[in-house]
Amino acid sequence: MAATAFLWSLAGLFIKVIDWPPLTIAGFRSLIAFLVILAFVKRPRIHGSFPQIAAGVASAVTMMLFVSANKATTSVHAILLQYVGPVFTAFIAAWLLREKIRFEHVTAFFFVVGGMALMFLDKIGGGTIWGNVLAVLSGLTFSFYFVFMRMQKDGSPVESILIAHALTAAIGIGAALFQPAPRITWGAVGAIVVLGAVQVGISAILFAYAIRRISAVSANLIAVIEPVFNPLWVFLALGEAPGARALAGGAVIMAAVTAASVISAKRAAAPAP
Numbered sequence: 001m002a003a004t005a006f007l008w009s010l011a012g013l014f015i016k017v018i019d020w021p022p023l024t025i026a027g028f029r030s031l032i033a034f035l036v037i038l039a040f041v042k043r044p045r046i047h048g049s050f051p052q053i054a055a056g057v058a059s060a061v062t063m064m065l066f067v068s069a070n071k072a073t074t075s076v077h078a079i080l081l082q083y084v085g086p087v088f089t090a091f092i093a094a095w096l097l098r099e100k101i102r103f104e105h106v107t108a109f110f111f112v113v114g115g116m117a118l119m120f121l122d123k124i125g126g127g128t129i130w131g132n133v134l135a136v137l138s139g140l141t142f143s144f145y146f147v148f149m150r151m152q153k154d155g156s157p158v159e160s161i162l163i164a165h166a167l168t169a170a171i172g173i174g175a176a177l178f179q180p181a182p183r184i185t186w187g188a189v190g191a192i193v194v195l196g197a198v199q200v201g202i203s204a205i206l207f208a209y210a211i212r213r214i215s216a217v218s219a220n221l222i223a224v225i226e227p228v229f230n231p232l233w234v235f236l237a238l239g240e241a242p243g244a245r246a247l248a249g250g251a252v253i254m255a256a257v258t259a260a261s262v263i264s265a266k267r268a269a270a271p272a273p
Helices: 002-008 011-017 022-041 050-072 075-082 085-096 103-121 129-150 157-176 186-210 216-222 225-238 244-269
Strands: none
Touching (some): 002 186, 002 225, 011 050, 011 075, 022 050, 022 186, 050 075, 050 157, 075 103, 075 225, 075 244, 085 129, 103 244, 129 157
């Protein structure tokens, strides 16, 4: 799981260094990831159920929004504003799955809103407020993805991941046909291969292996590696430094999400009275 989160954290840097339109990056990244994951799965079971398709669509929208957010705002804003997803998930699950909303979720929601407000007030450093909005929307669609994955009691998450990458590749590459041709350089080609094969493809395989062997709270806590290292790589390589309010707001969001996850996990593990 630590290796998975580490690979996830490479997204911001490699998206930044590719001078292509966001949908073009998302499309070619997903095409490569689709081929890598398909080679691992070999015989996917696509049965076309609503949760399987809905999870794929939600994930595809999330990937396109996240890549667009990385191009429109700073890496730290994009990843930390997307990290509000687990709190959104609790409320969406209450709506669609009739799961009970707990006190820790409501409390975390207010802290998350406060953290988001701090980040929106921060000097974006060449980015736009629109980029922040895209990042928050990617967190919302990511939450729907988790809920639709939960609906698949007897399904396999890998098939939904394949559907997501197939959709993203079709939309992204299709959109590229109506845009100026991307500037092909060795650096851009190398970065898109790393994004597709390693950052997304191999990480999906590692995640599928890890999530069956560790608890949800352990996975969530280890995944904190991603929003910590994602902006760090961008800062070290490109000098993109987050402002004080962005750091403070991000810290509030991460603390709220992590605390809510720990409390929920302990509640679930507690013996029934």
